[in-house]
Amino acid sequence: VIGRGLGLPCVVGASDMSIDGQKKTVIGRNQQILREGDVITVDGTHGEVLVGHVETVEAGLNTAVTTLLGWADELRDIGIRANADTPRDAQTAKNFMADGIGLCRSEHMFFEADRLTVMREMIFAENEADRAASLERLLPMQRADFTELFQIMEGRPVCIRLLDPPLHEFLPADRSGLRDLAEALSLPLSRVTERVEQLSEYNPMLGLRGVRLGITVPEIYEMQARAIFEAAIDSGVDASPEIMIPLVSACREVELVKARIDAAAAAVRVERGQSFSYSLGVMVETPRAALRAGEIAAYSQFLSFGTNDLTQMTYGLSRDDAGRFMSSYVQQGVYEEDPFHRLDKEGVGELLTLGAERGRAARPEVVLSICGEHGGDPEAIAFIRQCGFTYVSCSPFRVPVARLAAAQC
Incomplete structure (x- = not known):
């Protein structure tokens, strides 16, 4: 997911290799040894890692591809938006002619150094x-980001997801990081360590995150909403933001946040x-929300x-750990x-149906x-089109494939 968002070739689940951190070597399937400094070429399309330097060409939309996608846009009857978390992502989405932004993960704006300390x-x-x-x-940091986002998209729809991850993701986990944090906040190390331990959870992805955070610490969502609305005014474009509440499982949660x-x-x-106008909606990622x-x-x-997340919760399967056995399951x-x-x-x-x-x-x-990663998969696009969905949203770099797949339906 991260690789696609960055537009980088990526191979995951390569479980039949071993890494020796001390010797700084990688041992491959056939006991082939790669050492620090060796050149490899990663082919993210075919899932291959090639030894040595392979001639590459810059990916881009040439005239022929642009013409083809123009024909596709005339035929397709489902919208193609992009998941874009930063102004840079939004510009990429616009360059690939996305219909708008279907998912802006607002928390990614907090991870820059100056903002992380305030967070x-x-x-x-x-x-x-x-x-x-x-x-x-x-507030002004978020407002500036949203203002730039709206200006880049020039009136195209922008759907912003309110803060989703658990708070511990913004905190360091190792001893040196805790010391640096204590120094930055002028707090005793013991106080910082204690607070981090208080925020730790056994299952953080099923814990205090998403709408649960917005209800227990409502000031966070109020600040984000104000930043969005002020940015809609400051942008100078016809911005009608869409605000999305994450991880909903009960109607009452929506009532409280909506108010x-x-x-x-x-x-x-x-x-x-x-x-200004805006719309409010829900990210359906728990089975109960679908039901x-x-x-x-x-x-x-x-x-x-x-x-x-809907796949993760439906299967009872951690996507962060599934790589350990998934290849065996598929085989x-x-x-x-x-x-x-x-x-x-x-x-x-x-559940979608x-x-x-x-x-x-x-x-x-x-x-x-x-708005999950399946939004860029041609088979998924065909399926949800049959279900009468309005649009799909995928990583910016998958938008051209999604536009073509939607037309081929």
């Missing part, structure tokens, strides 16, 4: 007032004396299915293909999409 100050805040002070410093976001919108309108899509759609103008025919690479149309697909049907029954005009 950590917010996490270590002792009370609501201190937390609000840190968020006040983060605060609507209040933030009203406050910005009064303060700025300007009007209860009818009641959730009553409060949501769009439902965007996050197939990465023995347990799975036809890695379900994180190829959409499982029977299991996960049934049910969610779409129930959401549309409750709200006929609801916008339906998928």
Whole structure:
């Protein structure tokens, strides 16, 4: 997922090699030894790592490809958006003629050095007032990013996901990192260590993250909503942001967050004396959200299915650990293909179908999409088109393939 987002060739799950950190060597399948400084060529398309330097050409859209994709755009009847987390990603998406941004992971804007320190100050805040002070410093940073994002997209739709990961992801895990953090925050090392331990969870991907964070620490989502609305005004373009609530599993969660976001919108309108429009929706990535899509759609103008997490939770399978045995499973025919690479149309697909049907029954005009990595897979595009979805969203570098695949449907 990260490799695709960066546009870098990537080979994953290469379990039949060993790395010796001390000797700085890699031993391949046939006991071939690679040493530090040796040149290799990574072919991410075929999943091959080649020894030595292979002649390459710069990837790009030449005139013939551009013409072909122009024909494809005339034929396709489903939208193709891009997952773009930064202004640079947005520019790439625009260059590849994406219809808009289907997923902007807002937390990626916090990981730059100057922002990370402020984010950590917010996490270590002792009370609501201190937390609000840190968020006040983060607000202009987020607003500037969103403003640039809207300006780059020039009125194309931009869907922004509110903060999703657990807070511990913003904190260091090793001793030296903890010492540096204690020094940066002018806190005793023992206090920093204690706070990090308090935030640790047995299953962080199923813990205090997503909408759960937005409900227990509501100031975070309020700050993000205000940054989005102020950026929509400052951008000078016809920006109608779409705000997406992550990891929803209950209708009441949407009610609570919606009330605060609507209040933030009203406050910005009064303060700025300007009007703007926005839509609010849900990222459907838990099986329960798919099953209860009818009641959730009553409060949501769009439902965007996050197939990465939905696959993980449907299978009860950690995508971070599946590589240890997935090749064996595929070889023995347990799975036809890695379900994180190829959409499982029977299991996960049934949840998509049910969610779409129930959401549309409750709200006929609801916008339906998928924004997981499957959004760039031609087979997945054909499947969700049959389900009547409005658009797919994928990594910027997969947009040309998705545009062509949508036309071929």
